[in-house]
Amino acid sequence: MMGRGSGPVVRLAVVLVGVILGVVAMTGCRPGSGEEEAQEQGLRDSRDQTVTELTAALDTVTAGLPAQLRFSQGNYDTCRSDLRGATGYAYSVNGRLDLAVAPTRADLTRLAGLLTQAGFEAEVVDEATVRGTKDDLTLRLSRLDQEPAYLFSGGTDECFGIGRDRAGDYSVDKDPIQLG
């Protein structure tokens, strides 16, 4: 619930003060403890674990369908930000599996079975998508209508704070999934 009875001019003044303080805060003032390093290590660990788990799952899926991995892309998704840009990231991977023929809705049940085989709790979410979860990790595969392919994405919701001076280190992670 927002503040009762506060007129626009008062609210504007409050926010202007906030803006000024925000600009001060943006000039690089961050906690000077080991917390940043721990957060960055957490992000790196999350990345490695996500890639390991997804690689194993997609190995099972591609062998079972069968399908071929066309590409994969690692993402450092913004999950926290201030007026100057991202200050926190969550890691995820997306990509595409190519098949011999375009999958139908009926094929999703079989796909869910393969995810179960890979150790995920799987369910058909709707006519396009299967979702699998394993601990904090979620893997989704959506079929395309006209093309013989599934698009996939997987990751956790966990958000790690990263100082702006280090944000440039986390842009794109090319082809993180390498299948055997």
Added chain:
Amino acid sequence: MELVPVTVGLASRAWDQQHIDLASAADLVGGATTSGFTAAVAGPAARFIGDWERFTDALGTRSEGQADGLREVIRTYLDTEGVVASRFLLQAYVEERR
């Protein structure tokens, strides 16, 4: 003695700017990456950019020569006894700024 107007000084500065621009153009040419070509083309491409970096650089040097030449004209003019008018203004252009 022929009058040397202040515009000569302005032109010398403009030639200096051309010299800098041409030097950066030469850098652009010299820095062009040739590794994308097939083996049959990459060698001649590398030779091409090497040659053209020199051509462009030479053009820049000629620009610098024009700037220097105009400054020399100004110096000679200012060294001539009796020149009073516009001395103050021209004096600013005797030295190369960039």
Added chain:
Amino acid sequence: MNDRVVIPANPPEAPELDVEPETIRGFARSLRSASAQIDDLGTFVGGSARIGDWQGSDAAAYHQDIAPIGHRADAMSLALRSVHQQADDHADEMDALVEERTDLEQRRGHAMQWISGLWQRSRDLGEDEVPALEADAARCQTACDTLADDVAGWLRRVRASERRMLQTFSRVATVEQVEKKYGGVPDPADEPLSRMPRGGMPEEVRAWWDGLTRDEQLAIISASPGSIGNLDGVPAWARGEANETSLTRDVAAWEMLEFNGSITDDERGWLENARSAQDALADTRSRVDPVTGEPLVSQLYLYDPAAFDGDGRVAVSVGDLDSAQNVSVSVPGLTTEMTSIGGNATNVRDLYEASRSMHPDQTTATLAWIGYDAPSGLDSGRVGFEGAATEGGSRLADTLDGLRASRDDPAHLTVIGHSYGSTTMGHGLTDHDVDVDEAVAIGSPGLGANAADVGDLDVPDGHFFVGRNSDDPVADLGDKGWVNKGDALGAGLGRDPAEDDFGGRRFQAEDVARGGPPDWWVDPTPGVPDTIVWEHSNSLDMHTGYYDPDTESLWNMSQVVTGHTGDEDLMRADHVHDPWYDGPRDPEADADIERPSTRQRVP
């Protein structure tokens, strides 16, 4: 085994093609920027290098001396441009040849499987099976012959393309050759530039541009990129090419000054602006489309690093603005200047990737538009007033008109205003005639005093949307209640568009960190100087997450951008209500926060 049946030999392999077309395009771009720089020298010699008020023998000698420099510069510029053009064509040809080779290799794989099958069948072959095997072998032979012809033809095209490139290099290998071939040749850009409509409407500009030959268009991009780079009505591909020519040239020139220590403060600021644009383009292109896996297209739609007293002006797209079915224009707000383009490009990239993932059958392009002088730095105080938004709204309207005019097939066009950018958008939609399909205000402090309700906006009925995180203090700024206080005392930015009386369609846009700890405190860490820690809840950080992946707001915006605007297509939110007897109430403050996947297809 039956030796009467002749089984085809394995078909020939297409040789490896070790080539990187994108790197060749980079090579071409460097030459084009250098060509533009050299062209400027030619223009200078023919114009301001001439000193009209200088008479006498020294003056005569000077003017005689400079003429050959201009002559050579013009010739060299044209020569370099010809190499740029050939290298660009060569890259396109190589792209096609790489693709063709993949196809040939697939066909070869199939043929070899076929041949292997024939060999297996030929073992222990019964007499009655011979005719069928013979017929199949003959078909296979025909396929192998065709494939061999195609491989040979492919190889001829590779060699021919290489030859054309080599010939181009050799034709301009010496300065003498250059002067002989291009000396005194009129620049093909000059005549069409003289016909360019001055101050014309985007439609006139488009007609002029369409009337040019391809060679004339390319010549203008090379010789005079500044004349069309920001010109509304010119297609985005040409603006992008022209602006990148200027960008490359500017960075090279200012870095040269930085290197030799003579760069001025202004130039250092412009260089920082230009580098920000360069980084944003590179970052975008380092990623791939979530559906095809192809590198993302990015166009530099606006480029003016010295604009607005050095704050700069820039717009970067993700996707092809000329051909995408859906186009969105995102208008940012407070603290935005050209160096902010990286974060803004990330925002529209997230919007692009979500739109593509959620609706893979549609093509989309998203544009981060920093085309107005937003309150930033020392003039942040202007955020409380509408002046910058009024002027920005006019510039935005021009951009929207330009996007419309530069295409034959109208895109589904959405404009999105965030924060003070929504006020700017509001002025674009109230003060000007614009043609948009959808408009979205997120984190809006108001759309300006002229927008009392949705009826004042130039948006189709039912196509104005609002996303407002209930904990966003900026979105709380808009005027509410039954008395319209407008912009009393010149401060305030108009009515809250999320309020029920305004009449917009509100969608869920709660921040996942809503309702957290206090705003800020002084860092108590021993040995560390006092620093203010800005926490991401109950603060301005609640104002900045609207484009984050897997949020309600990005999901809903992607639905709008792709034209899925039915009530059942969106996560609807109830409006803010401000009863006369009490303060404003936001029902979303108690609503559950959802985490929809913005990388999952919406059936």
